[in-house]
Amino acid sequence: MNTRAPSPPTAPIALPEAADTLLRHFSADVREAYTRVVATRDPAAADLLVLAIVADHRPRPGAAITDEATLAGDLGFDSVAIAEMVFFLEDLLKVNVSNAEIVRVRTVADLRAFVRHKLASLPHA
Amino acid sequence: MSRTAVVTGLGFITPIGHDRAGVTASLRALRHGLAPIDFFGNPAVNVKVAGIVRDFDVASPSWRDWRWPARYDFPRETLRSLAPHGLYALCAVEQALADAQLTRDAITDGATGLYCASAGSAFLLHHHVAQMTAARGERCNPLGVVSSIAGTLNFNLAAHYGIRGAVGGFVAACASSSHALGCALDDIRLGRQTRMLIVGAEEVNAETVLPFAAMRALSSSADPATASRPFDQSRDGFVAAGGAVCLVLEEAETARRRGAPIYAELAGWGAAADGHSIAVSHPEGAGLASAMRRTLADAGVAATDIDYVNAHATSTPAGDRSEALALGSVFTAAGAHPRISSTKGLTGHPLSMSGAMEAAFCALAIRDGFIPGNANLTAPEEACAGLDLPRATLGEAPRLVLNNSSGFGGSNVCHVLRRVEP
Numbered sequence: 001m002n003t004r005a006p007s008p009p010t011a012p013i014a015l016p017e018a019a020d021t022l023l024r025h026f027s028a029d030v031r032e033a034y035t036r037v038v039a040t041r042d043p044a045a046a047d048l049l050v051l052a053i054v055a056d057h058r059p060r061p062g063a064a065i066t067d068e069a070t071l072a073g074d075l076g077f078d079s080v081a082i083a084e085m086v087f088f089l090e091d092l093l094k095v096n097v098s099n100a101e102i103v104r105v106r107t108v109a110d111l112r113a114f115v116r117h118k119l120a121s122l123p124h125a
Numbered sequence: 126m127s128r129t130a131v132v133t134g135l136g137f138i139t140p141i142g143h144d145r146a147g148v149t150a151s152l153r154a155l156r157h158g159l160a161p162i163d164f165f166g167n168p169a170v171n172v173k174v175a176g177i178v179r180d181f182d183v184a185s186p187s188w189r190d191w192r193w194p195a196r197y198d199f200p201r202e203t204l205r206s207l208a209p210h211g212l213y214a215l216c217a218v219e220q221a222l223a224d225a226q227l228t229r230d231a232i233t234d235g236a237t238g239l240y241c242a243s244a245g246s247a248f249l250l251h252h253h254v255a256q257m258t259a260a261r262g263e264r265c266n267p268l269g270v271v272s273s274i275a276g277t278l279n280f281n282l283a284a285h286y287g288i289r290g291a292v293g294g295f296v297a298a299c300a301s302s303s304h305a306l307g308c309a310l311d312d313i314r315l316g317r318q319t320r321m322l323i324v325g326a327e328e329v330n331a332e333t334v335l336p337f338a339a340m341r342a343l344s345s346s347a348d349p350a351t352a353s354r355p356f357d358q359s360r361d362g363f364v365a366a367g368g369a370v371c372l373v374l375e376e377a378e379t380a381r382r383r384g385a386p387i388y389a390e391l392a393g394w395g396a397a398a399d400g401h402s403i404a405v406s407h408p409e410g411a412g413l414a415s416a417m418r419r420t421l422a423d424a425g426v427a428a429t430d431i432d433y434v435n436a437h438a439t440s441t442p443a444g445d446r447s448e449a450l451a452l453g454s455v456f457t458a459a460g461a462h463p464r465i466s467s468t469k470g471l472t473g474h475p476l477s478m479s480g481a482m483e484a485a486f487c488a489l490a491i492r493d494g495f496i497p498g499n500a501n502l503t504a505p506e507e508a509c510a511g512l513d514l515p516r517a518t519l520g521e522a523p524r525l526v527l528n529n530s531s532g533f534g535g536s537n538v539c540h541v542l543r544r545v546e547p
Contacts, residue, residue: 002195025189059202083267084205090264091256 022092026052034092041119050089050115054108057085067109075108089115095122129392130313131545132488133385134225134373136217138326139482140176140366140472143194144220149489152497153518157471159349159364164331172338173347175329176366176473183209184330186252203285206268208246210326211281213369218282218324221371225385229286236319238290240309241278242301242477243325247332249273278324290318299437300396300532301325302370303480307394307538309374319376325478326369333476334365340404342441353474354501355438355467356445356509363439366473370482377545388488392525392543393424399535406444407535410451413437416537417455417527424525424541428461431541432523433496435483437531438467439474448529449508457511463527464519465512470500480530484540487526491544494522 013031015023019038023031030052036045054065059076063069071077077085086097095118105111135145140158142148151158162175182192188204197216207215222229231237253269266272271280276294283292291312295304302325309321327333337343344362346352353364380387397419399412406413421428434452438445445467456463468486475482490496496519505514528540 002193002197021187061201080267081202087264087267096263 019092022088026056037093037119041122043116046115046119047112050112051108053085053088054111057081057088065108067107067112069108070106071108071111072106093119128314128316129377129390130310130374131377131380131390132372132388132542133375133380134221134223134227134371135388135485135488136220136224136371137368137485138178138213138217139368139370139475140178143180145224145489148486149493151471152468152486152489153495155471155498155500155518157350157353157500158366159352159473161347161349162329164335170335170338171345172334172343172365174344174349174352174364175334176364176368176475177329178213178368181213183212183328186249199285203281206272207281208249208272208277208328209330210243210246210328210367210369211272211277213367214241214278214282214324214326214371215285217326217369217371218286218322221322221373225373225375226383227373232320232322233287233289235289237288237322238309238312238318238320239279239283239286239288239292239322239324240295240305241282241293241324241326242295242305242481243275243278243327244298244333244477245275245277246273246328247336248328248330251332278326282322282324288322290321297536297538298532298534299439299474299476299479300530300536300538301477301480302482303484303528303530303538303540304396306372306374306391306481306484306540307396310391310394313374313376319379321374323372323374323481324369325475325481327367327476327478329365329367333367337363337365344440351501353440353470354503355436355440355469356449356499356505356514357502358504358506360440360442360445363441363469364473366475368475368478368482370478370485372481372485372488387545389491389526389542390545391540392426393420393541394539395419395423396536396538398537401535404533406447406531408447410447410449410454412535413448413529413531413537414451414454416539417451417529420527420539420541424543426525426541428456428459431456431461431463431525431527432521433487433490434463434465434527434529435487436465436467437479437529439469444531446506446508448531449506449512452512453508453510462513464496464521464523465514466497466499468497470502480528480538483530484528484542487528487540487542491523491526491542495519496521496523
């Protein structure tokens with residue numbers, strides 16, 4: 001049998017059902033980071049989560065995910081791939097992202113900053 | 126017509142086999158591919174059997190959860206926009222290209238086109254619409270459209286393989302992939318394309334299958350071995366099935382020049398509608414009879430030339446009777462007595478992919494020299510009087526074969542395949 005999914009977490013972190021479905025194939029570190037993001041808006045946890053999501057969605061699997069890496073140029077994202085990743089973030093974090101916000105995100109650093117900003121604007125859980 | 130077309134490659138993900146050898150062995154041995162199925166864990170659902178797709182797990186709406194045979198490897202960029210039946214289709218196309226001795230580079234120059242048929246994925250469409258509803262319209266999956274609407278097969282396969290020839294989809298319910306194959310033949314005859322990939326695929330899940338139960342079209346039998354029994358007096362509806370089939374159809378001289386394996390010539394096709402009912406066949410099979418006559422004329426052959434007919438017969442009371450009467454009017458009335466069988470006793474009825482699947486079966490029968498029997502046919506219904514319906518598979522090598530398909534709205538399509546002498 002074949003699967004493209006990353007290895008499942010060895011020690012599953014309990015998550016709400018919707019998030020569990022989205023993060024089922026992510027590592028325990030990432031799932032734990034999600035719980036911290038939801039509970040405390042921890043910026044470091046948000047960074048870890050964003051980088052894992054970029055890694056999972058990048059069309060060029062071997063491309064290095066640095067702060068300076070551009071989503072389109074370096075990581076191979078086209079507009080559909082960006083829309084797919086943004087939808088994943090929206091669905092996971094329960095935020096809405098406008099087209100105007102998306103087009104301002106060029107690099108991985110831009111995306112990290114954008115997600116931190118979005119989270120800061122949300123009421124705490 | 127100076128340009129002719131031949132079948133040079135086949136790929137199968139079907140209830141009776143996941144490759145050519147397995148499918149051929151099942152057809153020869155009349156080994157069925159039906160199995161018990163459970164919907165919603167609800168024993169009150171009156172659909173107990175289906176033609177399932179083994180070795181795949183596509184029950185989740187997320188491709189990340191899917192499992193499929195390890196010999197197929199597809200990139201994330203392809204998987205992300207697939208429906209479950211799109212995964213089946215990719216596997217079938219991989220087989221067909223290898224079978225036709227074609228590399229992926231050989232199909233990207235614009236001379237190769239792609240025609241597909243499926244009903245789309247009601248399963249994924251429902252999932253995406255439910256997500257949208259839950260978000261009160263604020264969010265939708267950006268890949269929801271291309272992964273789930275009718276057309277998802279051609280969108281995805283054309284992008285994955287870099288097809289630059291004619292690409293399109295056909296929506297005529299259970300005659301869809303037969304239309305695709307016929308129009309592909311025309312494109313080759315007219316010189317528009319040198320080679321065409323024809324793909325049919327369907328899913329087996331509650332969203333695809335159970336609406337047919339609402340139409341009272343499905344068998345309520347719980348016995349996989351006998352639930353699908355085309356032409357039999359005791360038939361009580363069709364058994365839904367899924368999977369994918371791909372045929373490579375190629376301009377004959379091009380195929381010969383490159384030494385491609387040749388199964389058969391696709392010698393002609395024809396279509397005619399009943400003009401009668403949205404769902405029920407014409408009671409005397411008038412549209413199907415007309416489609417058969419048009420097909421024979423297109424191929425330049427007489428009814429008496431046909432050695433074998435692969436019938437559409439799905440095991441519904443009205444449809445099988447209608448087809449039997451149509452066959453009688455075209456063949457028996459002309460003094461012709463071809464062997465006739467429906468292979469749906471083995472496969473169940475895979476809806477849109479039925480026509481392509483059975484055209485592929487006909488190509489196998491011609492190349493390998495056999496005629497599949499009628500599984501589960503014990504007592505033919507009275508409209509079958511005069512028809513030659515062998516129960517067992519015969520070791521006869523058919524030279525000319527007719528393939529029938531019918532779909533909702535009375536859409537009828539037929540093909541003639543002819544043995545190519547070495």
